[in-house]
Amino acid sequence: MxxxxxxxxxxxxxxxxxxxxxxxxxxxxxxxxxxxxxxxxxxxxxxxxxxxxxxxxxxxxxxxxxxxxxxxxxxxxxxxxxxxxxxxxxxxxxxxxxxxxxxxxxxxxxxxxxxxxxxxxxxxxxxxxxxxxxxxxxxxxxxxxxxxxxxxxxxxxxxxxxxxxxxxxxxxxxxSIMENKWRKLIWNVTFNPLSAILNANVGEILANEELRYTASLICQEAIDVAERLKIELKNNQTVESVLRKAERAKKHHTSMLQDRRKGKPMEVEAMCGYIVRKGLEINVPTPNIQVVYSILTYMDKSKH
Ligand SMILES: NC(=O)C1=CN([C@@H]2O[C@H](COP(=O)(O)OP(=O)(O)OC[C@H]3O[C@@H](n4cnc5c(N)ncnc54)[C@H](OP(=O)(O)O)[C@@H]3O)[C@@H](O)[C@H]2O)C=CC1
Ligand SMILES: CC(C)(CO)C(=O)C(=O)O
Structure with a gap:
């Protein structure tokens, strides 16, 4: 072909x-x-x-x-x-x-x-x-x-x-591919932004108690938005299951971290921006995602 x-x-x-x-x-x-x-x-x-x-x-x-x-x-x-x-x-x-x-x-x-x-x-x-x-x-x-x-x-x-x-x-x-994509987005929004802000791989986030907790708060917000949108989260996707899955990807350098290291624009809108906007639309608070969103937007614009 x-x-x-x-x-x-x-x-x-x-x-x-x-x-x-x-x-x-x-x-x-x-x-x-x-x-x-x-x-x-x-x-x-x-x-x-x-x-x-x-x-x-x-x-x-x-x-x-x-x-x-x-x-x-x-x-x-x-x-x-x-x-x-x-x-x-x-x-x-x-x-x-x-x-x-x-x-x-x-x-x-x-x-x-x-x-x-x-x-x-x-x-x-x-x-x-x-x-x-x-x-x-x-x-x-x-x-x-x-x-x-x-x-x-x-x-x-x-x-x-x-x-x-x-x-x-x-x-x-x-x-229903979009439900699969949503499940992946929940993982990505949990780890990609933090990894890019911190210049850290997934394992480093998981190993630090405070960062792991922050990741879990972000993950819960993304799950809340998905649930309100009635996205079917198969296998009972929960914060625990997302973090457990991430244990198998400790060495991952997320694509957003790669962009940050190369000084390229990051996919901030497609990941954090999207969930923040959807949350506002349907009245689901996403304060932690909003924080990483604003930091990354600033980093992207100021080339930090
Ligand atoms: N990398 C990964 O491991 C994973 C990535 N993804 C997703 O896959 C998608 C692609 O990611 P990834 O491959 O890492 O991204 P890359 O930045 O490595 O690849 C995209 C490429 O497209 C090029 N490009 C953009 N516009 C044009 C154009 N008009 N003409 C020619 N080339 C162009 C870019 O060039 P330039 O660099 O100059 O912008 C870049 O080389 C993203 O949505 C990402 O989130 C999903 C899973 C894993
Ligand atoms: C974490 C990973 C590599 C999973 O495929 C990914 O989607 C990304 O880095 O954006």
């Missing part, structure tokens, strides 16, 4: 590489130093102890995606609108778009720009990073949960799920 990676950063480069090795015709759309390095010497992919060289098509020209049948949408949420509006001008009208982003708002925006029945969404459980331009490292287990936004896209979604599985990706289909 002709596949485009819209935003070949950490996540996009990883999945693009896997699909390339599975025999698909993958075009990686990137920019800046990462693009230059890949264009010059290919993509170096480190997975566990192994290193692979991906020799595929790397471009910084969006119109090179114009013949794609499938696009993996992998930019940070702050770039969703800009990337989607440009893609809309070049993609064939039957091209499917799979977002691999964190947060729960990108789907709505993508559905408005394209048709809702072309959008599939994934909860991407992966820890990937651009270590240096042209080099992406992925650590630990990778899992995708995929689903469609609109029932008319179910058959396409099942096909793409099979395509992922055939490429060796641990991918499962979910009836």
């Amino acid at each position: 002709r596949i485009g990676i819209a935003g070949a950063g950490a996540v996009g480069s990883y999945f693009g590489a896997i699909l390339h090795f599975a025999g698909h015709d993958v075009t990686f759309l990137a920019r800046g130093k990462h693009f230059q390095a890949m264009k010059q010497a290919g993509l170096r992919m480190i997975k566990g102890e192994e290193e692979f060289l991906v020799d595929a098509t790397f471009t910084d020209k969006i119109n090179e995606l114009s013949e794609c049948e499938l696009v993996l949408f992998c930019v940070k949420s702050n770039d969703t609108e800009a990337m989607a509006s440009q893609l809309k001008l070049v993609l064939p009208s039957n091209c499917l778009i799979v977002t691999m982003q964190n947060g729960v708002e990108n789907e709505q925006l993508l559905g408005t720009i394209f048709d809702h029945d072309r959008i599939l969404s994934t909860a991407a459980y992966i820890q990937a990073a651009i270590d240096e331009p042209g080099k992406v490292t992925q650590k630990g287990r990778v899992k995708l949960v995929i689903g469609e936004l609109h029932s008319s896209a179910k058959a396409s979604c099942l096909e793409i799920n099979q395509l992922f599985q055939a490429a060796g990706i641990d991918s499962v289909y979910a009836q």
